[in-house]
Amino acid sequence: MLFVTMEQRGLIKMKKILAILLILPIIMGLFGCSNQNNSVSKEEKMTIKNPHTIYIRESYSDKIKAVFSSTTSKETEEVNLKRIKSSDDYNTYSCTGDYKKYDRVMFIGDDTDKSMVLVFNKYISGYHLEAGSSEGNIGIPFVYDEKEENAKYETVSLKYNKDKEKNIFIYTPNGYDKNDKNKKYSVIYMCDGQNLFDKLSTDKGCWNVAESVNSMMKNSDNNCIVVGIDNGDGNRDNELTPNIGEIREDQKSLGDFENGTGKEFSDFVVNTVMKYINKNYNTYTDKEHTAVCGSSSGGLEAFYIGMEHSDKFSSIGALSPAFLLFNENTWNKYLKNLDFKGNYPLLYMYNGDGDELESMLLTDTKNMIKYLENINYPKDKIIFKEYKKACHNEHFWRSIFPEFLYYTFNK
Structure with missing residues (x-):
């Protein structure tokens, strides 16, 4: 039998206490790591009525806060982001906001380094913040826990008219299986396909359409293919301008707009491109799952295509549209x-006011609402969003495109 003296018992007790004190910081650290890796606690989610977690990748700030805002109520809310991952290339942060209460978010690093104002909704997984805009760090959409890489798309050449063919860029999202005929995909047809997927397509980058679509699919049951039609061959102004009347005198010298061939382009989209896509891809073929979108002259042409073929498109995205080419009488x-x-397609219109061209376009985009009201176009089918500081380039069309997706697929 082993006998332990009172003195020995005291030493054993002290050793146990010391062991507990030494191991306690390790245990607390493990709990801390666990909490850090959870983007939002149950308690936080309970305080938010319609919670959605958004992730941010960024490489130059020690701390970041989000400023959520609403374009309708003008209400704002500041939230500190949690750092949940670190790597040699960037840190990943997260926070949660109410996606029905707020539709915009801006990020501020180290209390001074601001991002552009970006779209916030339940389809958005996150943004990779990079320097590059006079209005703040730009946001590149990405899907959390997926590798950021260049979008992969197919290119086919289709007969445009008797003189030429036109390239078509087809993006099928991750997981698309051409052999799975039971899984159908909606389709968005877009002008300026040359600027949608390739990050080096312009000095402002591309639209990052693929990333936005993947993000939407990650956060919803929607499936979508994007089809971009090339307008980069030097005839852009003419083929994206419908010939619905006389071009305004003050606009004639700004481009090759007169005698526009927008009807030829529209017919090509509907009679050639759509038929090819529906024959060769697993798509829905009804109008409820078909949309058209573009910016600038492409926004004008997308509007024209959707209006001319309202039986084939349920949604139109007209971003910074060139409505100013025609006067009020022509439009009416x-x-x-x-x-x-x-058949009244949902019309999503957006315009900035951050440079001379956007300011010029803004007046006529607002006027279009009045023109549509004159023909009793349903008010609930017209969405208009204005971003005061937005300029006429891909930085801002990229940032607003996820909102077009939200209205298109959340009807």
Whole structure:
């Protein structure tokens, strides 16, 4: 039998206490890591009525806060982000906001380094913040826990007219299986396909459409293919301008807009591109799953395509549209002669006011709302968003595109 003296018992007790004190910081550290890796606690989610967690990648700030805001109520809320991952290339942060209460978010690093104002909704996984805009660090959409890489897309050449063919860029999202005929995909047809996927396509980058679509699919049950039509061959102004009337005198010298061939382009999209896509890809073929979108002259042409073929498109995205090419009388006459037969596409319009061109376009984008009201276009089918500081380039069309997705697929 082993006998232990009172003195020995005291030493054993002291050793146990010391062991507990030594191991306690390790245990607390493990709990801390566990909490750090959870982007939001149950308690936090309970305080947010419609919670959505957004992730940020950034390489130059020690701390970041988000400023959520609403374009309708103008209400704002500041939230500190949590750092959840670190690597040699960047840190990953997260926070949670109410996606029904707020539709915009800006990020501020180390209390001074601001991002552009970016779209916030439940389809957005996150943004990789990079320097590059006079209005703040730009946001590149990405999907949390997926590798950021260049989008992979197919290119086919289709007969445009008797003189030439036109390239079509087709993006099928991650997980698309051409052999799975039971899984159908919606389709967005977009002008300026040359600027949608390739990050080096312009000095402002591309639209990062693929990343936004993957993010939407990650956060919803929506499936989507994007089809971009090339307008980069030097005839862009003419083929993206419909010939609905006389070009305004003050606009004639700014581009090759007169006698526009927008109808030829529209017919090509509907009669050639759409038929090719529906034949060769697993798509829905009804209008409820079909949209058209573009910016600038592409926004004008997307509007024209959707209005001319309202039986084939349920949603139109007209970003910084070139409505100013035609005067009020021309627009009123054109719209009055349209026969929608009860088919009114959702019209999402956006415009900035951050440079001279956007300011010029803004007036006529607002006027379009009035023109549509003159023909009793349903008010609930018209969405207009204005971003005061936005300029006429891909930085801002990229940042607003996820909102077009939200309205298109959340109808």
